[in-house]
C-alpha cells in the first residue's frame with residue numbers, strides 16, 4: 001500500500017469536492033448508465049468492474065468512475081478530457097499516477113459518492129485489462145460498501161446535542177453525514193489508514209468530526225455516548241464490543257447499533273437464540289435484533305443443508321473460496337448465517353447506579 005493518507009489529510013480538501021461535483025461524479029449517474037440500482041453498483045464493485053468495466057463511456061463522470069470506483073486503467077487521452085483544474089488536483093493530491101508504459105492513468109485510491117458526500121479510501125482490487133485482482137491487507141481503509149449501507153439505513157435519528165461514537169470508522173461514511181444533525185461526532189479505528197482517510201474525508205466534505213487511532217478496548221473516553229455505531233469486522237469482534245465495550249461507553253438512555261454477520265447453530269433454534277448465547281450484558285440493556293431483507297451476507301438453512309450457492313453473495317471475497325467456507329460452517333455446526341443489526345438501548349440507572 002504505497003498511497004499515504006496522512007499526507008492527503010494535511011490538505012484542505014474542500015476544492016476536491018467542488019471539482020468532483022462540477023465533473024458530475026455521482027453514483028446515481030454511473031448506475032443509471034449501467035441500468036443498475038446505485039446500491040447494487042457500490043455493493044459489489046469488483047464484480048461490476050469485471051462486467052461493466054468497458055461500458056461506462058468516457059464522459060468526465062465515467063472517467064472518474066472507471067478510475068476510482070471500478071479501479072480500472074484509463075487511457076491518457078480520455079483522462080485529458082477532464083477539466084485542467086481537476087487533473088491538476090488529482091495529480092497534486094497524488095490520487096492518480098501514470099502506469100509504467102505511460103499510456104494509462106491508474107487511481108491510487110477509491111473515491112465513492114454517497115448522498116452528496118465523497119469518501120476517499122483504499123483500493124480493495126485492481127482491474128488490469130479485464131482481470132480483477134483482489135488486494136487484501138490488514139491495515140486497510142474499506143470504501144463504503146454493502147455492509148456500510150445495511151447499518152446506515154438503520155441508524156436512528158439523532159438530536160442536535162447528542163454525541164456519536166463511530167467504532168471502526170473506516171472511511172467515516174457512517175458518521176460524517178451525522179455531523180449535520182448531531183452535536184459531537186467521534187470516530188475511532190485500529191487502522192491508522194482509516195483514521196487518516198476519515199480526517200481527509202471530513203475536510204473534503206467540509207464537516208467537523210474528531211478521529212482517533214485507537215481500538216475501543218484502549219479508548220480512554222472522557223465521556224459516554226448517546227449513539228454508538230459499529231459495523232463490525234466479524235461476529236467475535238461484535239459481541240466482545242457489546243459485552244465489554246458498551247457498559248463503559250454507552251450512556252444510560254443511549255442507543256447502540258452494531259452490525260455483524262451471525263452464525264446460527266442448530267441448538268440456537270433461531271437468530272434470537274444465537275444472540276442470547278453470545279450476549280452477556282446486564283438487564284438494563286435491551287437488545288433487539290434487526291435483519292435487513294435480502295442481505296448479500298446472509299445464507300439460508302436450505303442452501304447450507306442442500307448445497308448450491310446463492311446467485312450473489314458477499315460472504316467470501318473470491319468465488320474459489322466458497323466451498324471451503326461452506327465446509328467450515330458445516331464442521332462448526334452452523335445451520336444458517338444472518339446479517340443482523342443489534343439495536344441496543346440502555347435503560348436509566350437503577351437504585352444501585354447500574
Ligand SMILES: C[S@@+](CC[C@H](N)C(=O)[O-])C[C@H]1O[C@@H](n2cnc3c(N)ncnc32)[C@H](O)[C@@H]1O
Pocket residue numbers: 140141142143144145147148167168169170171172173174188189190191194214215216217231232233237
Ligand atoms: C467492516 S469495517 C467498517 C468500516 C466503516 N465503518 C464502514 O461501515 O464502511 C470494520 C472496521 O473496524 C475496524 N476495527 C476492527 N477492530 C477494531 C477495534 N477493536 N476497535 C476499533 N476499530 C476496529 C477495522 O479497522 C475496520 O476499519
